[in-house]
Amino acid sequence: GRFGDFGGKYVPETLMYALEELEEAYKEAQQDESFKQALIKELYEYSGRPTAMTYAERLSEHYGGAQIYLKREDLNHTGAHKINNALAQGLLAMRMGKKQIIAETGAGQHGVASATVAARFGLSCKVFMGAEDIRRQELNVFRMRLLGAEVIEVQSGGKTLKDATNEAIRHWVANVEDTFYLIGSAVGPHPYPMMVRDFQSVIGEESIAQMKRMIGRLPDEVVACVGGGSNAIGMFHPFINYDDVALTGIEAAGKGVDTTEHAATLTRGRKGVLHGSLSYLLQDENGNITEPYSISAGLDYPGIGPEHAHLRDIKRVNYESVTDDEAMKALKDLCELEGILPAIETAHALAYVERHAKTMSKDDVLLVCLSGRGDKDVMTIQETLEADKG
Amino acid sequence: GRFGDFGGKYVPETLMYALEELEEAYKEAQQDESFKQALIKELYEYSGRPTAMTYAERLSEHYGGAQIYLKREDLNHTGAHKINNALAQGLLAMRMGKKQIIAETGAGQHGVASATVAARFGLSCKVFMGAEDIRRQELNVFRMRLLGAEVIEVQSGGKTLKDATNEAIRHWVANVEDTFYLIGSAVGPHPYPMMVRDFQSVIGEESIAQMKRMIGRLPDEVVACVGGGSNAIGMFHPFINYDDVALTGIEAAGKGVDTTEHAATLTRGRKGVLHGSLSYLLQDENGNITEPYSISAGLDYPGIGPEHAHLRDIKRVNYESVTDDEAMKALKDLCELEGILPAIETAHALAYVERHAKTMSKDDVLLVCLSGRGDKDVMTIQETLEADKG
Amino acid sequence: MNRLKQDAFQSKKERFVPYIMSSDPSYEASIDIALTLEEAGVDAIEWGVPFSDPLADGPVIQEAGDRARKAGGGLRRAVEGAKEARAKGLTVPLVLFTYINPVLSVGFKEVIELMEDADMDGILIPDLPFEESEELRALCNEKGISLISLVAPSSKNRMEKISRLGDGFIYYVTSLGVTGTRESFAEELSESIQKLRDVASVPVLAGFGISTREHVQHFQSIADGVIVGSALVRFISEREDTLLQANREKPLQEIKSFIEELCS
Amino acid sequence: MNRLKQDAFQSKKERFVPYIMSSDPSYEASIDIALTLEEAGVDAIEWGVPFSDPLADGPVIQEAGDRARKAGGGLRRAVEGAKEARAKGLTVPLVLFTYINPVLSVGFKEVIELMEDADMDGILIPDLPFEESEELRALCNEKGISLISLVAPSSKNRMEKISRLGDGFIYYVTSLGVTGTRESFAEELSESIQKLRDVASVPVLAGFGISTREHVQHFQSIADGVIVGSALVRFISEREDTLLQANREKPLQEIKSFIEELCS
8 A cells, every 4th residue: 555655544443444345345346347347338428538639739839849739638527537536436336335425625526526426326425625615616516516415614724625635534434334435636545546546547548549549659748737646647657657758747836835825745745644645745843734725726735645755756757836827827828729728727737838848849749638627717717817907 | 502491591792792602612621521631630639529428327217218318419628519510610711711700609608619619720709699698608708708709798689699699690791701600500591500500410420320339229219409409400410311210309498388488489480580591480470589588598599490490390300398497407307317417408308308208118219419518507507496495 | 653763763863862760769750751851852762661680780770670669660560651651742762671571471472562552662671682582573573663682892793693683773782781870981882883883774872881971972973872871860869859749840850951961 | 661551550440531632722731731630530641732634533622733733732842741741740641642644743763752751651643553553663662652552343353453452551432433522322332342352451441422421431331441532622622711821720620520520
């Protein structure tokens, strides 16, 4: 259950048996052809995989360097990569005979994905969400409720993703016998980071096949945004052994990594344990977790998946950060040049592309994981654009 | 330019040359392999086609009759079938050397699709939209503006789709030399209804292939909602010659076809000319068009594509109507049983399915065109559900 | 007998044809306005039928249509008004200006019979291009009513075909866009109108956006006459209140002066 | 020498161990409370370290942690307070209750050395299951500090493995869920606790949700003692104002009575 030093299972004893049971069930499922087939069926016939690979000609010209390709996870059912993992864990929950799922959510994408899967499979669903995120992601909250899920407003701490996760874990501790905790990012105790990575690897696997078909080779660099890091790990993992492919993860620098308002865990964090695994963390000198900040509810998290911590330490993946302002600029560029409204999370990866593509040659290929669509973010975007106007 | 008695080109002389030019350009494009390839590329690599075919197991069980399959046009980029046609007409506009496109929109889906295509292809874009629809479809309005389109608020008449179309035609008349009018439904003067049908037929073509692969035969009945009728005609057209496949179009009955508040054109209309073609129309004894009503901005239109009028008259397609209330009920069912939030337009087709599936045998297959997703409708849904509560 | 085809109209120079909306602001007032226009010396009158979706018209005529519909206007009522105007002594040619849907709604045959009965001379349908007009044209020919054709700068190679069907007069749309007053006109118009006059066997009248004495004089010099719509309809709309009174002498006198001023 | 391992604790019956949060409501007050608990006759004290994300705790202890952090509390400060309490005469065994992250943040080695210096006896980390505890356990063993293990009803076949590592005492989590007071307990608990006592070589104390004299008596009868947390912490929180005054005799006396009442 470790990635180098990172990972592990730092949870109350009450949950340990459930984690062992889950690990066992996951191992069995992996060996079971019928599970694989059921998952493929849901991914392809329900969620609409494979997602498209789009060449962004006008964006490439505008940024003036590498040729930019977009892996279109925004075209998934419910509008983000989250559904890949939610469908898989949902099938696992059914296999384990659990009738209730719980989930935490930040941007609401994982909450919507979980509520969707619960509806599709006939499970009951509770989604824990910070009060601040509920405000920022009104559309997704309503979608979850329409899908029949109960959205539980979390008032503790900064009222964002971290706090929602705490509450989800507390609920799980109290209801571990019949409840499946459907974790949405590559975080949490073992086996979650591994499981989520495996379930999201379809992104990178499809990308490899599509790139080979479209350009006859692999891209020179692959970019993804990193909050907990599930879209990034799903994209990166299949590329790990291709040493020629540079991998770059983009964290949220909020108002700047030199301010106190950011979520740049790898840039500014120290090793620590949050939500069951050892990784890098934003924390104070007493080991208290500090409140992260990002305009993006999905990146507003003080931790990061343990495998990312490991990939950073072994220098296989390069991690950089992007501010709110840079992300919003890149979001507008993609709208106006390619007709695609990305999630603000995703816009962080695109802002790096704006900065970086021009340093590359026109023969180079830069692949971006377009992790989700931005419809859920229009309120935030509107507020930001209006604030800019004065 | 006729479908039986229906269709034609009833427009001011100012536009006639432009229509001839368009017809010519369309004929040439159809013969041109490079146009076809460019379109396929955009449909597959940009919009994410082919869209999935989903078996709705829980919905089928719940309705207790036919096996229900959903053709998932909601998984298209921008969330509805509208993009199929917008991409095609956008390519045609570029081929004709036009730098500006204009579009009318009701639900905003076609407006978003047009704004998207304009951004993707680097064209300028004006979208005409009724003030009432702007209120109902706030999210889509903001999306269009983010995509760089100018949204022009129309204050005339009932301030919905009909009025937006009038204004778009007026603008076209004044700017016909350099402007391409990107009509979003299977309405308007020839060649639009034919062109839109052809561009949307990818829905039915894919469905035939998918049905054969999944159930080894064609469905027993195919259902689609009808406002102007583009998703329906795109779905039906490839099935027309398969006499064993029943085809059913669903109109919006609003508050009931016996009230004055509905949009059930075929049920309650008389022959007439609106927006350039002869079809059925909701009109008074003086030949004035009456204001239609539907909870769904996309079905709130007093006319219908001329080919539907013809298919009704020759009895190849059966048309029925569904009220606001029935549609909202079906919308909730699909959310809660399959995890799919459909557009309110689409929910009209689903409401017919609820009514009709149970009259069919469990061996029968009912295919529904899931024309769009309902994210754009959450405000309306929220208002309706709250009004229901008290 | 169709007055448009008579020598008085066909051989006249500098024809001036105003457009007004029937039943705007009331059935009776619009008849009085028509009679006043004749007194002012106009050469024919376009008699508008109100319609809910007048997509070739700008806001001024749209609003006139809305007023007329509120006042009970419609196609049958417009023809009835024309008949009454004739009974009251109107002698100038009368052209019914209507969109196609009201005509379809009543029925082609009935419309033409009603018009014949009302002693009207022509019909102009802006959304009925010649390709769609065969049936109606035959009915018009039978009853001696002129189906007026329109030509626009964007008609290009269609101009000749249309001019061959010219009957009564040809309406040359002087600018792209919908009806309404405009500040300036394209230079190439003059050339285009001349080309049309060369091939047409009937007079070519210019319309759309002509609103000032200068416009009128300009188009009188390059065409066989002008049609003035929105400018007059706006002038009428500004006198809605007084025109609705029992004694409407004053506003009618003002309309007369307005026309005389435009034509002077 | 580790007081948990001494006979006084190991051979005692009906052990009563309260949990309090260091620095709640102030550094000094929490030390006085500890001394008061000893006066009340408790057998050991769990000495809480405030933490931002206490995910095994319910709202009562979360809020105590928030108060303590505002009052400057933290891991180093908690050990400092323990040392001061010892200096003021505290003699009962002291167990540091902390989440793993504050321990990692200071460093395993330094934490254990600080605890040794403060003469503390045990450490309990609810989010450090035995699988992750090897390094810390070795350090604890070296310094003679007990690393307290937890067992839950859901531990199932893990119970035996854990009991083998039992040191000082084993904390039996009497209900699923987080800390907090509860109305009723599952019947099967009794059996499960007995099973654990059979295999464990150290006392088994029951905790989580024990809040009334009846609960205490019940668990004293089926386990080797009880731990009371939230009920006491809430009682303290209700006296925040008076505990923050210079003279806190009255609230301390009330706390003493509260404990005596619970144990009676």
